[in-house]
Amino acid sequence: MTRERLSLYDTTLRDGQQTQGVQFSTQDKVRIATALDGLGIDYIEGGWPGANPTDSAFFEAAPRTRATMTAFGMTKRAGRSADNDEVLAAVMNANTQAVCLVGKSHDYHVETALGITLPENTENIRASITHIVAKGREALFDAEHFFDGYKANPSYALEAVKAAHEAGARWVVLCDTNGGTLPHEIAEIVRAVIAAGIPGDRLGIHCHNDTENAVAGSLAAVDAGVRQIQGTLNGLGERCGNANLTSLIPTLLLKEPYRSQFDTGIPEEKLKGLLKISRLLDEILNRVPMRQAPYVGASAFAHKAGLHASAILKDPSTYEHVDPSVVGNTRIIPMSNQAGQSNLRQRLADAGIEVPKDDPRLSRILERVKEREDEGYAYDSAQASFELLAREELGLLPDYFEVERYRVISERRRNAKGQVVVESEAVVTVQLRDGSKRTGYFKNEHPQDLHDDGPVNALWQALKTDLGPYQELIEDVRLTDFKVRITNGGTEAVTRVIIDFQDSQASRWSTVGVSPNIVDASFQALSDAMRWKLARDCEV
């Protein structure tokens, strides 16, 4: 059976840019567009040329894509022809293959926001779409507030979209602009539009996530006959975001009935690259990736509950709805006080440590984990510290170094120029396995800014200064993230610090430290990081 074509339209670069705090540079847009094209997206809405200067620049710089590059704009204003509307002219001048114009389809907006009559609005739509088609471009019409408009005045809403359709729009996109329409309503209204004469394969859906139903609303519209979905990567967008393509694409490719019924133009093997594209956007925006994001989140396949984790070991399909590797993700079974011995053995095996079943040291490790957790430690996000704890109990952790003493100073003062500077300075003394003592010292003599990177960084640099025979192994290790939490350790409040590390081989690991003293909590995490690296890489 031949599958029907389902078109995917990405508006990350336009609607996504309307997110509070987001401002893409031209280079950012080119990177994202290239990634979207590589994935197999059908349409890339690059921006609103003329209205946003960076958008005009993007269209000039835009790469050649298999995807249909699309410029966004609005229908011509009343009182002038399409040819004489300079806002529309700027959109056309981007010379894209397709042009998508937003126009009013809700009578209240026509009369109140625009202050024109309904027939005038319909004519604006008709004339604008005709203009685009006459210029040989593909025309799309975004019917703004369509669902609210249909509920308020169904005959006018239909009049507006029919005008676009009859003027030759390839796609008429029904937009839930305020995000307040529920999926069952979307389905009902889509069916009414099809019944009124616009075929499903000319209809698109554009949802917003204000009730957390944008994905469901998009699927409901497809169920009802629509054949284009508009959305953004990572659900980026104004207010609560647009329909999340990162969640929709795997569902459309992997789940029935969509898998069998539709061809999205995205080959299944491209799905493996989806996580990377999602992270690329987060990186460009300097956003912390959403751990709990469907399919691509770091926790999307993290099984914590003891029951779940032991079943997974027998058969992953017991607790996973799809195989994580299909979307480029991995399974995680974190350690916590809910884990049983079988999880523990698996986790240790993954770290290259084999322990026989029913070995009494297993329950000692679990007890030790529990004791530590009661003190405020958390091993879910600090697997390396967990491994060290286990190695210690198993007698598999050589005593690479012991910290004798450290001292760190942070100081704010005025320099010779009278500027306020903040500097840190640290000294760390360790005793190595061979008995020798080493002292490392760090002070940032030439801080780039007048405020340096603080006491934790100073301790880290000092600790790394001289570890004798181990020096080579720890040179390339660097901190990539630092999380602090005040939590409870017994009856006291304590500080828990979790630090993420990376080395030049792109290995990543995380460690934890706990103390009422934030510096010491940090220092524990730093020491653990060193020891973990040595345990992994040291031959002696």
Next chain:
Amino acid sequence: MTRERLSLYDTTLRDGQQTQGVQFSTQDKVRIATALDGLGIDYIEGGWPGANPTDSAFFEAAPRTRATMTAFGMTKRAGRSADNDEVLAAVMNANTQAVCLVGKSHDYHVETALGITLPENTENIRASITHIVAKGREALFDAEHFFDGYKANPSYALEAVKAAHEAGARWVVLCDTNGGTLPHEIAEIVRAVIAAGIPGDRLGIHCHNDTENAVAGSLAAVDAGVRQIQGTLNGLGERCGNANLTSLIPTLLLKEPYRSQFDTGIPEEKLKGLLKISRLLDEILNRVPMRQAPYVGASAFAHKAGLHASAILKDPSTYEHVDPSVVGNTRIIPMSNQAGQSNLRQRLADAGIEVPKDDPRLSRILERVKEREDEGYAYDSAQASFELLAREELGLLPDYFEVERYRVISERRRNAKGQVVVESEAVVTVQLRDGSKRTGYFKNEHPQDLHDDGPVNALWQALKTDLGPYQELIEDVRLTDFKVRITNGGTEAVTRVIIDFQDSQASRWSTVGVSPNIVDASFQALSDAMRWKLARDCEV
């Protein structure tokens, strides 16, 4: 028309605790349970007593609630009676009004994960529910993997849930445990269960967000006849989370058909408190609140696009699907326009500072706030720092003191007894308004524990030591909380510290500091706290 009752069941404290990185203390659980009860939630699932030690402790400490306190557990194991299953006994011994047991309804899980026969499993369900009912408790049955189970072997799945129903379960909850079932499938299968003889008003739905459809799946189940929804605050939960009650509740109360058809037991005026409860959970977990969360997110009603913002000023309903104040949220309009200024005047008036409309200093304050926010400052949770910034622009901030210099040392060493101790020591020099210089010094000479409270506390104590004529006013000020976040200031990563303070009159206020150096970020917040107190209380 009398509305039907729709029951809301919260599992933040149990399923929510299965989130990677989450570990609630007993006190945390009591706070959350109290807030849920205040909102009007029907059932609070407090945990799994016996399996998790902190959960047993919670049930002992649990507050009296109007909500039905519920203990979670699993159906009895094969080969023993319900009376002789010690895991079940521990659940019963929490003495809760209701008990919710999870059991297998998917044949594959019965045979593979449990390794027993289907009739044995059915008997385990029947006997366990009978046991709960015989002990006078309300019984709920969570049919694990129900939808996958129904697809694989519909007759067995139905047999399992009927056994629970016939044994007297008040609620049979259909669980989409892996989160992979789509809303239309949920609706279809729910209808089949009702057709097979379990009435909708005995059925519940428990969705997970692995395809971003947990909210939609819950609504679809209700549309199909289910009358209980299980979920969590903020969508907390394993992997991608549970159905998000924070998104569902406003939809159920405000949108048709739910508004007219159902009574959730939550009075509409309680909705205003929803945002606060959402933030409470984030605060307990030290999570950054999701800006784009539906209804309660900081950006949920943030209108950035120029078109939208000007239409909103004419009529908010043009771009908002609900009035933000109904859910305790506020509308945000970009700072640079007139609406931004009226928000600002209101916020200043709330702080007792009257500024006339169109005063040019208003836009300067807005600019200054924006500059600071671009550097990484955040004033949402640091009202006192915001007020100081405004006072400074308005010339209403006397120069109480200026910090000349500070120096703080943290040191780890061995004491005379050979124990590892961690100590901090701070010196702060300020110049007061009267021209005098004061130096404060602090070192904890007799630390209770071998680890003291760190450099921030040492600086705070030193700063408080000698402020001359202001001494009385700041003696009783103390830190109550300390939050650290790595964020972006321009192109660099910086540390943002927010500190909460309290005085003997029980006033509470919060300040913010930003720097790449965590000690200096903390110190800024400490200084702001002092100045705010002086600005408020100082007569000179």
